[in-house]
Amino acid sequence: MRNQLLFALAFIPTIAAAASNCEVNVSAGDSMAFNTRSIDIPKSCKEFTVNFAHTGTASKAGMGHNWVLARSADVNDLAKAGVEAGIDKNFIPPNDPRVLAYTPLVGGGEKTSVTFKPSILKDGESYSFYCSFAFHSFMMRGTVKLVD
Known part of the structure; x- marks a missing residue:
């Protein structure tokens, strides 16, 4: 019984840290893949940072x-517009309100x-993150969810 209690208590700091975490580390390498396919953003965060x-x-x-954040329904059109914008603009269409953060x-x-x-x-809205480099978005994307 004592060992079970100690085992359970060992996870309390981890759970609390995860619940109050308002940043995430994301990476990608030459294989054209993010290290994660989904990001949960706590509703309690005033700001959220993607490193x-x-x-x-x-x-x-x-x-x-x-790393680019947009509504999932907008990603394909944003990726096409990004190719037209070119590398000098980070493959992001300038001043496009559909780009929520990047x-x-x-x-x-x-x-x-x-930070956003x-x-x-x-x-209730579906959000995605993706890489805007020309033609990367089809392989390099994931989901973003607001969580309690």
Whole structure:
């Protein structure tokens, strides 16, 4: 009984830390895949930060990566518009309100981050994150959910 109680108590700090965590570390390398397929954002967060790292060796121009947040329904159209915008604009259509948050493109070994207010997300809406580098979005995407 005592061992069971100690085992259960060992997880309390982990659960509390996860519940109050208002940032996440995301990475991608030369394999064109994020290290995670989903991100849960606590509704209690006033701000949420995504720390993004390119863990590969490819250059920004050769195979840069970034992290972009948008409604899931908008991702394909944003990706197409991003190709037209080009690398100088991080493959992000300028001033497009459908882009909710994004990091700049980075090359191998580089890091960046973005902080946004979760209040921009609406309950019941489907959100995705993706890489906006030309043609990466079809393989590099995941889901974002607001959680209690």
